Amino acid sequence: MSLLNFSINGKSTSATRYEGTARQFSIVVDEPPILGGEDSAANPVEYILAGYAGCLNVVFNIVAKELDISINQLNININGDINPEKFLGISNKERAGFQSLNAHIELNTDASFEKEQLLILKVKERCPVNDNLLNPTPVNYIFTNS
Structure with a gap:
């Protein structure tokens, strides 16, 4: 593809x-x-959280179908703390982004514990937003005058 x-x-x-x-x-x-x-x-970092939760939702459902697992309930709540001092130009002591993220996932399936753990592992491996959050992604800035 x-x-x-x-x-x-x-x-x-x-x-x-x-x-x-x-x-x-x-x-x-x-x-x-x-x-x-x-x-x-919503603000930019809330969109990051929404994108992450939405991506996890999609990938959970794709992988569950591949593993022949029925998802009875899937609730995804994600939060994280940001120190706004760098963003606001007050301090350079901490990073501007999230210090860490907490993904609270309530998952109810018809799968065994082992198969559910395989589902979770595969979702973590295959979620594109998870990949972007865990690994550096090159960003190219292209400035133009209008």
């Missing part, structure tokens, strides 16, 4: 608000008031 390309295209509409499109979907990003925003949408 050839590579799939995903993209988001948009513009800054205020100091904290970004409006973009991904395929036919509108995506709005904003910050809560404590970070200077209008609280009109």
